[in-house]
Amino acid sequence: MEARAPYDKLIFELSAPARFAHSLPALDVPSADPASLVPAEFVRATPPELPEVSEVDVIRHYSRLSLMNYGVDTHFYPLGSCTMKYNPKINEDMARLPGFLRLHPHTPASASQGALQLMWELGRDLAEISGMDHVSLQPAAGAQGEFAGVLMIRAYHLSRGERRHKVLIPDSAHGTNPATTALAGFSVVQLKSDEAGEVDLADLERHLDEDVAAFMITQPNTLGLFESRIHQITEMCHAKGVQVYMDGANFNAILGITRPGDLGFDVCHFNLHKTFTTPHGGGGPGAGPVGIKAHLAPFLPTPVVVKEDDGGFALDWARPQSIGKLQAFWGNFGMLVRAYTYIRTMGPDGLRAVSDNAVLNANYVLKRLEGDYDRATAGPCMHECVVSARRQKKLGVTATDIAKRLLDLGFYAPTTYFPLIVDEALMIEPTETESKETLDQFCDAMVQIAREAETDPHKIHEAPVTTPVRRLDQTLAARQPVLKWTRP
Amino acid sequence: MEARAPYDKLIFELSAPARFAHSLPALDVPSADPASLVPAEFVRATPPELPEVSEVDVIRHYSRLSLMNYGVDTHFYPLGSCTMKYNPKINEDMARLPGFLRLHPHTPASASQGALQLMWELGRDLAEISGMDHVSLQPAAGAQGEFAGVLMIRAYHLSRGERRHKVLIPDSAHGTNPATTALAGFSVVQLKSDEAGEVDLADLERHLDEDVAAFMITQPNTLGLFESRIHQITEMCHAKGVQVYMDGANFNAILGITRPGDLGFDVCHFNLHKTFTTPHGGGGPGAGPVGIKAHLAPFLPTPVVVKEDDGGFALDWARPQSIGKLQAFWGNFGMLVRAYTYIRTMGPDGLRAVSDNAVLNANYVLKRLEGDYDRATAGPCMHECVVSARRQKKLGVTATDIAKRLLDLGFYAPTTYFPLIVDEALMIEPTETESKETLDQFCDAMVQIAREAETDPHKIHEAPVTTPVRRLDQTLAARQPVLKWTRP
Amino acid sequence: MRYISNTPAQQKEMLARIGAASVEALLANVPAKARLSRPLNLPAAMAEGDLVRHLRGLAGKNAGADDFACFLGAGSYDHAIPSPINHLISRGEFFTAYTPYQPEASQGTLRTIFEYQTMMAELTGMDVANASIYDGASSLAEAVLMAHSVTGRAEIVWSRGVNPLYQQVVETYCEGPDLRLKMVRLGDGVTDLEALGKAVTERTAAVVVQYPNFYGCLEDLRAVGELAHGKGALLVVAADPVNLGFLTPPGALGADIVVGEGQGLGVPMSFGGPNLGVFAARADLVRRMPGRLVGATVDRDGKRGFVLTLQTREQHIRREKATSNICTNVALCALMATIYVSIMGKHGLRTVGELATAKAHYAAERFAAVPGVRLRYGAPFFKEFALTLPKAPDRVVKRLLKERILAGVPLKGFDRAEKSTLLVAVTERRTKDEIDAYAAALAAAVA
Amino acid sequence: MRYISNTPAQQKEMLARIGAASVEALLANVPAKARLSRPLNLPAAMAEGDLVRHLRGLAGKNAGADDFACFLGAGSYDHAIPSPINHLISRGEFFTAYTPYQPEASQGTLRTIFEYQTMMAELTGMDVANASIYDGASSLAEAVLMAHSVTGRAEIVWSRGVNPLYQQVVETYCEGPDLRLKMVRLGDGVTDLEALGKAVTERTAAVVVQYPNFYGCLEDLRAVGELAHGKGALLVVAADPVNLGFLTPPGALGADIVVGEGQGLGVPMSFGGPNLGVFAARADLVRRMPGRLVGATVDRDGKRGFVLTLQTREQHIRREKATSNICTNVALCALMATIYVSIMGKHGLRTVGELATAKAHYAAERFAAVPGVRLRYGAPFFKEFALTLPKAPDRVVKRLLKERILAGVPLKGFDRAEKSTLLVAVTERRTKDEIDAYAAALAAAVA
Numbered sequence A, B: 001m002e003a004r005a006p007y008d009k010l011i012f013e014l015s016a017p018a019r020f021a022h023s024l025p026a027l028d029v030p031s032a033d034p035a036s037l038v039p040a041e042f043v044r045a046t047p048p049e050l051p052e053v054s055e056v057d058v059i060r061h062y063s064r065l066s067l068m069n070y071g072v073d074t075h076f077y078p079l080g081s082c083t084m085k086y087n088p089k090i091n092e093d094m095a096r097l098p099g100f101l102r103l104h105p106h107t108p109a110s111a112s113q114g115a116l117q118l119m120w121e122l123g124r125d126l127a128e129i130s131g132m133d134h135v136s137l138q139p140a141a142g143a144q145g146e147f148a149g150v151l152m153i154r155a156y157h158l159s160r161g162e163r164r165h166k167v168l169i170p171d172s173a174h175g176t177n178p179a180t181t182a183l184a185g186f187s188v189v190q191l192k193s194d195e196a197g198e199v200d201l202a203d204l205e206r207h208l209d210e211d212v213a214a215f216m217i218t219q220p221n222t223l224g225l226f227e228s229r230i231h232q233i234t235e236m237c238h239a240k241g242v243q244v245y246m247d248g249a250n251f252n253a254i255l256g257i258t259r260p261g262d263l264g265f266d267v268c269h270f271n272l273h274k275t276f277t278t279p280h281g282g283g284g285p286g287a288g289p290v291g292i293k294a295h296l297a298p299f300l301p302t303p304v305v306v307k308e309d310d311g312g313f314a315l316d317w318a319r320p321q322s323i324g325k326l327q328a329f330w331g332n333f334g335m336l337v338r339a340y341t342y343i344r345t346m347g348p349d350g351l352r353a354v355s356d357n358a359v360l361n362a363n364y365v366l367k368r369l370e371g372d373y374d375r376a377t378a379g380p381c382m383h384e385c386v387v388s389a390r391r392q393k394k395l396g397v398t399a400t401d402i403a404k405r406l407l408d409l410g411f412y413a414p415t416t417y418f419p420l421i422v423d424e425a426l427m428i429e430p431t432e433t434e435s436k437e438t439l440d441q442f443c444d445a446m447v448q449i450a451r452e453a454e455t456d457p458h459k460i461h462e463a464p465v466t467t468p469v470r471r472l473d474q475t476l477a478a479r480q481p482v483l484k485w486t487r488p
Numbered sequence C, D: 001m002r003y004i005s006n007t008p009a010q011q012k013e014m015l016a017r018i019g020a021a022s023v024e025a026l027l028a029n030v031p032a033k034a035r036l037s038r039p040l041n042l043p044a045a046m047a048e049g050d051l052v053r054h055l056r057g058l059a060g061k062n063a064g065a066d067d068f069a070c071f072l073g074a075g076s077y078d079h080a081i082p083s084p085i086n087h088l089i090s091r092g093e094f095f096t097a098y099t100p101y102q103p104e105a106s107q108g109t110l111r112t113i114f115e116y117q118t119m120m121a122e123l124t125g126m127d128v129a130n131a132s133i134y135d136g137a138s139s140l141a142e143a144v145l146m147a148h149s150v151t152g153r154a155e156i157v158w159s160r161g162v163n164p165l166y167q168q169v170v171e172t173y174c175e176g177p178d179l180r181l182k183m184v185r186l187g188d189g190v191t192d193l194e195a196l197g198k199a200v201t202e203r204t205a206a207v208v209v210q211y212p213n214f215y216g217c218l219e220d221l222r223a224v225g226e227l228a229h230g231k232g233a234l235l236v237v238a239a240d241p242v243n244l245g246f247l248t249p250p251g252a253l254g255a256d257i258v259v260g261e262g263q264g265l266g267v268p269m270s271f272g273g274p275n276l277g278v279f280a281a282r283a284d285l286v287r288r289m290p291g292r293l294v295g296a297t298v299d300r301d302g303k304r305g306f307v308l309t310l311q312t313r314e315q316h317i318r319r320e321k322a323t324s325n326i327c328t329n330v331a332l333c334a335l336m337a338t339i340y341v342s343i344m345g346k347h348g349l350r351t352v353g354e355l356a357t358a359k360a361h362y363a364a365e366r367f368a369a370v371p372g373v374r375l376r377y378g379a380p381f382f383k384e385f386a387l388t389l390p391k392a393p394d395r396v397v398k399r400l401l402k403e404r405i406l407a408g409v410p411l412k413g414f415d416r417a418e419k420s421t422l423l424v425a426v427t428e429r430r431t432k433d434e435i436d437a438y439a440a441a442l443a444a445a446v447a
């Protein structure tokens, strides 16, 4: 088989002067020259260079562009740490109900009770799921949830007259953890992981002092391991007045199995776009609610959705110790509707089954690959597993190469080179929505690549050859940045 | 570039026992053993052999299957006689408004006034567009519109005490014309087309007699020609008491330019899925309203949507001379909503621009191809053009071969081998929604193929090579029909 | 205009290339006296936003099943439609393709039809099913014509238990070949077998029954089939496939042709259309079948592929000798059904049936307990039943509409003998609360 | 469970292969005392149909802009959303993909982002735009941090014409680096330039204004920019890009960074989120920019392709030294905007602006003609304006709600000085009828 020359247009390149796709109403108020309404200096002198295309151009162009993407709907997408599970279609229908979709954020509370109730219930449910006392739904994504959490910790210490400067973070942490911490004005102290891949208690002990505001860990961690000495960790921290933050990106592993609140965490964020099936949308939007223990409640972002004595719901702004706002409105409501729909669809047993199956699937993949790839850790994993292409690297085949070859074999690639502490890391998160058949196909492909690395590395180095473009020159892109289209 | 082995599963082949995708409510009425409600002999003994799959299986399977199709949204689709124009997305939104989509056909008229009004207005608008006196929206597609029309003609003659047996049809007609006519109990007499491709008036004259019930012609005809002597034709027919039927499949050529009613036609059907942008759906559903002159009104299918004196709308069943019903309910209402939306979107000037541009596009294609392919007719065409691959045939390249090669070049194929009176016919209908750029790309491809026929016919014979499968064995399929999946 | 891609400048360029001064010049073949000399008298073009407002207004005047508890049936049913269906059928590659004339570029459609054929054969218990007919009624008409062509006989024995609207459609189709329907009365809700036995003769092409019938009652297909086959007639059964995950399939009870309205399989009610005409038959009748058929085959490289097959039955090849005049069918509705059945799977349809019949029986009991109201017939029913009301059914319907209940279909319009009858359908979507509210409202309405 | 593919039998098979007796065995690392010993206390699973009913109930309690005439603005606007957008973004290949880490399998997303960057640069009049930030407010916060990092200064001069909710967000982000906002009062609806001149110093990192500002009025950006630049500060402008097809772009008036809420570009209001944070800047600042950037490059065969680039700015590479902590952004909203701008094209946005401003001025005139009502400010406005009411604005809002009018945003909660102020927005979607009905209802409400 031969492939057709793929589509290679940008929308600007379809433009023809005087073509258009819009349909705007006629002016129905007494017409006035806009120039008489708005002083001339405010009126754009030349029209922007935007495409002039018809509706059929638009539909065909973006339909064709979509065909250049792999998505969960079309491909297995084992991107570790991202929980690329199936996104239920009913979520989409519910988020598009006109009473939600077409609701303005400044609609009076009396006329938005349904939306407020949904938010209140979702906050309550996430609190139950996490064992936290309160949840703010406002953060727009995980990183903003982290930011809110760290700021609440900061405010808490300050409220007690303590100005602490450091936050401890394991070396296996996701990049947002240190970045957030720095953003919140703390200096980051990186802790080493122990041999097994967990927090090194001795190293922790060494670093815990009165200048430490928080210890931020991911549970299960980015190696897919549950931090088994978690109670010890939280106790050690609390003994030094250190707050413990849980990065909840991996919540898909522990639904109904264990709760951050019960483990001693003071703060924990959720990524609704991971655990709670809101779609990833090519990079977002997501939602990153943050849960806290009661002692942090005064610092919650404003406004807080509250249930009033009469059973009605309202936005409470009167929170003088609040850290303030994170985005202009109340949260990524459209995502909240999806997550709410999902939680109601699943119920408690369904959520528990999610984690059981996520863990089962990851361990199955790990088992099937361990003969051909080096495991990053011993023992069972939680919802994802990390293997190293160390062996393949010796044959000249890197994690990147393997990722590219997988694309040719019909799979999106695992996360590569993360966590940073594993050489040539391939981080594989199958999620519970995938079947054994799919996992087997994927593992067969991985094993095939391991064989090819031994017998035909050229084939891997040439990959991908079935995608609309082949390997791209990243260096050129960065050296001579071309960040927008210009008329040739 | 190399192509990936395409997906080759049927949904049955994804099945795993006890997997499921449904979500059904719990029984909320006092539970009774269904066996006690329904006698045992009526209860299915063994479950049907149906797939057991999860929702993610369903989404991924059908998403992947969709990728094996070309559609107007992704490809130029110049399938002649089918008017594969762009199907506006707003039509889809409107057809899905819950007040339309979730409306039961037996809802009392008092509670379905909006739906009835829409039908009444659409009938009125189609009557205006066609110059007919009444329109029935009931026929489910063009062929059923023809059937209704021919039956009304039959009833008309019978009501006048005449039992006529024959219907005249040109040899260029679409297959549904003779098939419908036979279905309605008439014998078909085929008329020859003249040199120019129009109705041969002498041949018509010869065949017109008192046993002829109707003359059924397509205007413009399937060669893309407007029957220029149409007034003469209708007059000749009427002089013999013969009714004249217009197959309106090609209405896209004449919107606002000319009207069947004004040309003397007694009956005319519309294909809403062609001219009026309801999507083709991989083969249907469509809608085939039929318009008639007043003398045929008593015979309209029941029920007729009427506007009552009080301004309300109703279904009128009291039509004793009616030909009866064509489908159980009132018409393909979902398609009617789309066509209504389209007509209101376009307005009179927009509809006229449709035909102007459809004609322009077809003539442009014809002009660009006439050097390399034989024209089927002289002079300008209307909304589509027919060329012959006669020249290429001499080089061993058939119309089918050309069609297959076009698939590789990124275009769906024209209609081939129709009309039957043109050797190696390629019937090309670009429609008004396509741009010059697209037409040029297509014509470039056609010209390239003409060159390849001379220099590299092998390449054409090998085509297609970029599609999920290559040329398929039709003979095998017909000789040993395998019409369903069976467990291997 | 946003749906027309060419700009005035391009139009000029194209005309120049063609060598025509204007589009008018291209219309030379349209004689002057044929030309419309004025613009069409239609409402002016509306902007998208205005149009949406207008259509929302029209839609808002209708009592849709989102806002009203729908107990209407008689051929269209408010079964649940799982969310994935609309998402999948809306993919442009399905939605905006046409009949798969070029199979290499249409494997998506062809494969879904092949799956559909398999599913319909399986549900009906027949050997083969086609790619669809317009709706249940026209499917039944095609079945009658096919029975005529197979047997060469012109008499159709017709049970009064068949949907009267279907009868009207079949009569329309019988006009051409001049077939005659011989009506057989019902006993207590089902076809009177004695009368049937008398009606079937050597001139009978087919016996036509509905299962469950129009009144919701379960016909004894085996007995009917024996009477038909005894005289060399075919047994033609109209059956709603959504019921056939629970009910014994007609194919297991002697049917030769099974047709049905497949709307219940995930197709929106949409005021009665488009629907889905299911058509299935015995294998030996396949070359007489109407409509499209998809078959498996192999490509040049030996790979599995699918094509339209046995096309010599069809109008585009056989013209006046075709088995039917159908061309455009309802492929997208068939796709909805295919996805629906995939989602329901092997066991889901049985549950749908169990829920519907349990709720229907509960409803029947509650409604018949209202003073003055009784069940019209005694035969076992499935998910639909007829009530005899002490007040005019259309008045009762009007009363219940105020309570946001679509109470049922008054049968007076179909049959004078049923002037006190209300036909009530109960799908799995109806809740106990709705049924109880109905019972209360009914009691008030007839009090 | 329909979202979990493995069957019990498969689970057993997999456990066998793993060599574990049960999933429990795989959870060995979770200490017993960490285990939740009871099921989660959540409502039981609901069937799809029941859930839809429940959520329709919740949605039905909200006054959405389909059923109410929406004159609310203050950061979210009821602009028309052309139909194709939802159809296209719903394609699974866009919807269910993530950040394009593997560019070869993500060219669809990468190309749309590249188009988006181009469009935003063009609309704002800036050199480069990033792939999106969460919303307008957090985008503004990132701009302030960037100005701080570019200038090394810690003082932000802030116009009171900026949305007060944005101020709250920026203050949150200023907490870490300890930046200070210095407030500058308004004159008659726009920033008081004299006060501004005094406020800007050599310690000023940025001057922040909104254009049009929170009260709808048009700031003199050129003058503000000169004051800022005179002291080496950056001019940061918050501007809604949907207005910038009509209004002179900030880039042409001296802005160094332009941010804005892009929701008006085809993103549903959805009770305030997700929104679209637009971020654009001068080319020389690009390596300090937050968020993702897509750049053009070539593949091995020399073919054009697109990749994420300049990633050394980002958290996954630079960790605590990154320009921002953002990871997940709002790519799908950016796609909506890209399609919206494609549809509006070169001239459509100007028309949107013309319609909105004409209708807003008509409305302002009608409303200000109501006795007791007057325009709060005298400066030229665009599509939004502030009214001073003779009665408490929230009471007026309540009254008009009964007429299905969402009358505006009372500003009391934002600023005590504005306790009689109602902020009214008028988009191109509002009709003369709605405006006239508003005027009549307002007259009644304040009478």
Ligand SMILES: Cc1ncc(COP(=O)(O)O)c(C=O)c1O
Pocket (backbone or CB within 6 Å): A081, A082, A141, A142, A143, A144, A174, A176, A177, A218, A222, A247, A249, A250, A271, A286, A288, D326, D327, D328
């Ligand atoms: C472990 C971990 N933490 C934090 C994040 C950041 O979350 P977000 O992308 O929602 O901001 C991610 C996202 O990939 C993650 O994997």
Ligand SMILES: Cc1ncc(COP(=O)(O)O)c(C=O)c1O
Pocket (backbone or CB within 6 Å): B081, B082, B141, B142, B143, B144, B174, B176, B177, B218, B222, B247, B249, B250, B271, B286, B288, C326, C327, C328
């Ligand atoms: C000229 C002509 N007549 C009639 C028909 C039949 O119409 P339908 O397919 O809607 O039944 C067609 C359909 O392709 C056609 O092209």
